[in-house]
Amino acid sequence: xxxxxxxxxxxxxxxxxxxxxxxxxxxxxxxxxxxxxxxxxxxxxxxxxxxxxxxxxxxxxxxxxxxxxxxxxxxxxxxxxxxxxxxxxxxxxxxxxxxxxxxxxxxxxxxxxxxxxxxxxxxxxxxxxxxxxxxxxxxxxxxxxxxxxxxxxxxxxxxx
Numbered sequence: 334x335x336x337x338x339x340x341x342x343x344x345x346x347x348x349x350x351x352x353x354x355x356x357x358x359x360x361x362x363x364x365x366x367x368x369x370x371x372x373x374x375x376x377x378x379x380x381x382x383x384x385x386x387x388x389x390x391x392x393x394x395x396x397x398x399x400x401x402x403x404x405x406x407x408x409x410x411x412x413x414x415x416x417x418x419x420x421x422x423x424x425x426x427x428x429x430x431x432x433x434x435x436x437x438x439x440x441x442x443x444x445x446x447x448x449x450x451x452x453x454x455x456x457x458x459x460x461x462x463x464x465x466x467x468x469x470x471x472x473x474x475x476x477x478x479x480x481x482x483x484x485x486x487x488x489x490x491x492x493x
Contacts (some may be wrong), residue, residue, distance in 0.1 A: 335440065337364060338401065339347045342397060346400065346402075348397060348459070348460040349375050349396060349397050350374070350375065350459060350460065350461075351370050351375045351392075351394065351457055351458075351459065351460060351461060351462055352372045352375075352457035352459075352462075353457040353458070353459065354365070354369075354371070354456070355454060355455070355456050355457075356369040356454070356455045357453065357454055357455075357459040357467060358453055358455060359451050359452055359453060360439065360444070360450070360453060361436075362447055362452055363438070363442070364439050364441065364444060365432075365436055365437065365438050365439070366436060366437055366438075366439055366453060366455070367434065367435055367436050367463065368392070368436065368437060369430060369455060369473065370435060371457075372455070372457055372462060373435050374433060375394050375403070376392070376394055376431055377431060378394065378396070379394070379395035379396075379429070379430060380392055380394055380395055380398075380428075380429055380430070380431070380444060381394075381395055381398035381426050381427065381428050381429070381438065382427045382429060382437060382439065382440075382464075383422055383425055383427070383443075384421065384422065384425050384443060384446050384447070385463065388446060388448060388469065389447055389463045389464060389465045389469075389475065390439070390443055390446070390447045390454075390459050390463065390464040390465075391463055391464075392437070392456035392458070392461060392462040392464060393403040393421040393461045393462075393463065394431045394461075395428060396424065396437045397461065398415070398459055402422075402423060402483050405419060405422075408425055413427060425442065425443065425446075426441075427440055428456065438488050439440075439464070447464060447465065447466060447469075448466040448469055449466050450462070450467070452464065452466070453465065453466065453467055454466075454467050454471075456470075461469075461482075472482065
């Protein structure tokens, strides 16, 4: 493995835990999404909504997003593809605060990227949330559930 293939270095700080689970809130007519109550506390000091892989959005506590940007910034110079990823991630990020009802506004560009209309899925993935169009999530889940069922712990480097 050469230096361009080496993994991104990690820092020693403990990531903020947002939560686990799947919820199905709806976007209102103004493009606002209610964040499930169990996920709100770690997001109260600010959050970042950004485009993510598989045409979903991610919601990070602001400090977590800043730590991610700090880690990936040095990789942007590795190739045009890395720079494109960095530019799109950072330039499309939207810093927000939860409103009094625990809602965030999903900008129209992000709604378009993720195909969000009304029915959404919010998945807690530990240090961040993912926001999916409900139909897209159901399709993704259906397509990938057989692979999950067949996965062996050894292939993940873990023992059960």
